[in-house]
Amino acid sequence: LDESARQNALARQVRLTKPPGALGRLEELAVHLAAMQGTEQPRADRVHIVVFAGDHGVAAEGISAFPQVVTAEMVKNFARGGAAISVAARVLGARLEVVNLGTVVDTGALDGVTRCDLGPGTANFVIGPAMDEHQCVRALAAGRHAAERARLAGADVFIGGEMGIGNTTAAAALACALLSAPAEALAGPGTGLSPDGVAHKITVIDRALSLHRDHLGRPFEALRRVGGFEIAALTGGYLSCAQMGLPVLVDGFISTVAALTAERLRPGAVDWFILSHASAEPGHRQLVQALGIPPLLDLGLRLGEGSGAAVAVPLLRIACALHNQMATFAEAEVSERH
Amino acid sequence: LDESARQNALARQVRLTKPPGALGRLEELAVHLAAMQGTEQPRADRVHIVVFAGDHGVAAEGISAFPQVVTAEMVKNFARGGAAISVAARVLGARLEVVNLGTVVDTGALDGVTRCDLGPGTANFVIGPAMDEHQCVRALAAGRHAAERARLAGADVFIGGEMGIGNTTAAAALACALLSAPAEALAGPGTGLSPDGVAHKITVIDRALSLHRDHLGRPFEALRRVGGFEIAALTGGYLSCAQMGLPVLVDGFISTVAALTAERLRPGAVDWFILSHASAEPGHRQLVQALGIPPLLDLGLRLGEGSGAAVAVPLLRIACALHNQMATFAEAEVSERH
Numbered sequence: 001l002d003e004s005a006r007q008n009a010l011a012r013q014v015r016l017t018k019p020p021g022a023l024g025r026l027e028e029l030a031v032h033l034a035a036m037q038g039t040e041q042p043r044a045d046r047v048h049i050v051v052f053a054g055d056h057g058v059a060a061e062g063i064s065a066f067p068q069v070v071t072a073e074m075v076k077n078f079a080r081g082g083a084a085i086s087v088a089a090r091v092l093g094a095r096l097e098v099v100n101l102g103t104v105v106d107t108g109a110l111d112g113v114t115r116c117d118l119g120p121g122t123a124n125f126v127i128g129p130a131m132d133e134h135q136c137v138r139a140l141a142a143g144r145h146a147a148e149r150a151r152l153a154g155a156d157v158f159i160g161g162e163m164g165i166g167n168t169t170a171a172a173a174l175a176c177a178l179l180s181a182p183a184e185a186l187a188g189p190g191t192g193l194s195p196d197g198v199a200h201k202i203t204v205i206d207r208a209l210s211l212h213r214d215h216l217g218r219p220f221e222a223l224r225r226v227g228g229f230e231i232a233a234l235t236g237g238y239l240s241c242a243q244m245g246l247p248v249l250v251d252g253f254i255s256t257v258a259a260l261t262a263e264r265l266r267p268g269a270v271d272w273f274i275l276s277h278a279s280a281e282p283g284h285r286q287l288v289q290a291l292g293i294p295p296l297l298d299l300g301l302r303l304g305e306g307s308g309a310a311v312a313v314p315l316l317r318i319a320c321a322l323h324n325q326m327a328t329f330a331e332a333e334v335s336e337r338h
Numbered sequence: 339l340d341e342s343a344r345q346n347a348l349a350r351q352v353r354l355t356k357p358p359g360a361l362g363r364l365e366e367l368a369v370h371l372a373a374m375q376g377t378e379q380p381r382a383d384r385v386h387i388v389v390f391a392g393d394h395g396v397a398a399e400g401i402s403a404f405p406q407v408v409t410a411e412m413v414k415n416f417a418r419g420g421a422a423i424s425v426a427a428r429v430l431g432a433r434l435e436v437v438n439l440g441t442v443v444d445t446g447a448l449d450g451v452t453r454c455d456l457g458p459g460t461a462n463f464v465i466g467p468a469m470d471e472h473q474c475v476r477a478l479a480a481g482r483h484a485a486e487r488a489r490l491a492g493a494d495v496f497i498g499g500e501m502g503i504g505n506t507t508a509a510a511a512l513a514c515a516l517l518s519a520p521a522e523a524l525a526g527p528g529t530g531l532s533p534d535g536v537a538h539k540i541t542v543i544d545r546a547l548s549l550h551r552d553h554l555g556r557p558f559e560a561l562r563r564v565g566g567f568e569i570a571a572l573t574g575g576y577l578s579c580a581q582m583g584l585p586v587l588v589d590g591f592i593s594t595v596a597a598l599t600a601e602r603l604r605p606g607a608v609d610w611f612i613l614s615h616a617s618a619e620p621g622h623r624q625l626v627q628a629l630g631i632p633p634l635l636d637l638g639l640r641l642g643e644g645s646g647a648a649v650a651v652p653l654l655r656i657a658c659a660l661h662n663q664m665a666t667f668a669e670a671e672v673s674e675r676h
Contacts, residue, residue, distance in 0.1 A: 016422075017412070017415055017420060017421055017422075018421075018422055018641050019403065019404070019529035019530045019640075019641070020530065021530075021638075021640075022529070022530075022639070022640050022641035023422065023639060023641055023645070024618055024637045024638025024639045024640065025637040025638050025639075026637060026639070026649070065357065065675045065676060066357070066673070066674075066675050066676065067673050067676065069673055070672060070673050073670070073671065073672040073673060074355070074672060076670070076671075077355055077665060077670040077672055080665070080670065081665075082355060082664060082665025082669065082670045083355055083356075083664065083665070083670075084354075084355075084356055084361065084660055084664055087659050087660050087663045087664055088656060088659070088660070090659070090663075091655065091656055091659045191357035191360070191675070192357045192358065192359075192360075192675060280362055296637070297635070298636065299362045299363040299364060299634070299653075300359075300362025300363050301360070301361060301362045301363075301364070302357075302359075302360050302362065303356050303357070303360035303361055307361070310656075311364070311653065311656055314652030314653075314656075315637075315649065315652075317429065318426060318429055318648075318649055318652075321425050321426070321428075321429045322422055322425050322426070325425045325428075326420060326421065326422055326425055327415060327418070327419075327420025327421070331420065332411070332414070332415040332418065332420045332421075333411065333414075334408060334411040334412060334415055335404070335405050335407055335408050335411060336404075337403045337404050337529070337530060338403060338404065338405065
């Protein structure tokens, strides 16, 4: 972060025609973006959204309210413009890219979808590791490459999204590993499990944590063993953004687990992350506390795809516009406080 | 509200390609707007913002961190495009109108500012009523006319803003009258009073409540005696919107007091109000509870001018776009839940 840009931005905020602090978190956002972008004129105009998709072997345990075929079906829906993130990207004028890392059902070639096929989904992590080392490394690299494409395209802000039936189970298991917490603290209804369904999901996660328990102390191993393709790709993308100095707007439960994994792999990465919203998925609260960043919105969202992050983009844009365009007391000849 | 439009909107939400309820309050917003606008395709494209300005006699009691001349100076700043609401209106492509109801310092004629001169500010309500009946009626009418102009211009959403040094004192006094609460429950730092300043403000409000105590049971009399020009205009504007069926996005502390006044004058008006944000002004919480509407944002805003409502506009827009443009399960050939 650019400390001099931060100080200049803070000094400018005090001169703008409003009581000091009256724009609350919008002031903090503008100052944070100025420090991340190393500029006096922060911006969030060019937003690059990448949705990573992948299937999960653990879906065989019956831990989702939706059938596994939906992952591939939603990849097609992203491509055709009918999904929430497709609509949000259009509204924002944001670039939307989809990276399919491996689904059970082959979608065939689709416009706007990059294929990086690591297999027909991960292995069932109740039986063995979700990914072999090569798969996990390639998934991380797929995320890194997506972040680099965003950077090359001149993005001001990077958003990663995800799609993968079963991925709240994988994300909860990974969060348990990172936080040394039991499954019941992190598992929730996901796309809409009943209380019995959540109880079963907890049992499944606990079995996986037990199976892999000797290997969960290292974040890369935790990611490989109980994560997923798209979670690893998000992690790689976030790490790359932090290294390149590209601000990240983090979405909900699964994205925040990836952000926490990135922070564990490279402490300090979190400085580049803005949490867009508090998810309705109950376990999200612990992740937010672990990262120590207050989310911007709290609208009961729990869709994923990067949709919650997309919804927060206008806040960044208006924060930047206010910071850059408001008149100072001197310019407007407005009297200052007593 | 159009119950049939609401039911159609609810039915559509269930068919969209997402787990039911996964878009949380954005779904509720779209459905509420559909019911208010009586349509299957709610929208928040055309936003009409009117900022009402007026001075307050009670400023003589030293209850603001800023000198009274700032009201007129800020009216000029609105007109020149340098204020927060000016910038926000530009970002949103919203129409911005300023209505000067009477300031201590004459601003002269200004482009984009309508004059409706009710006098050089209200009278000091510690000594007598803030307004005579004629002034209060004219201020209500000024708000009504502004709402009617918005309607004629085809507005989808109405935002009222306010500017007036001393107006958190007037708003808190009015809120005390409406809620039968003591000053200490509603008075706060406003634009930035010290704790001693807040204590003095509480004393001033308590003196006014004591002076007018036999007349505060009727909302019109409470508004007239301890309100202000811009608060009455906001109240009239909100009432008119509710009568015409134009959705209102309510701003912060002062606007919410006006919304509560409107609801007391015409119970049911509240159906047409959306609370944009939870203000940092501590008394706002009680007003939110009294209206029974959860705010959309909580960003520590406390500027007024309609700025917080403007910041919430993109949420309405994205809620409408998702509602109107997302594919259904059938259209996208996506499988539904088990």
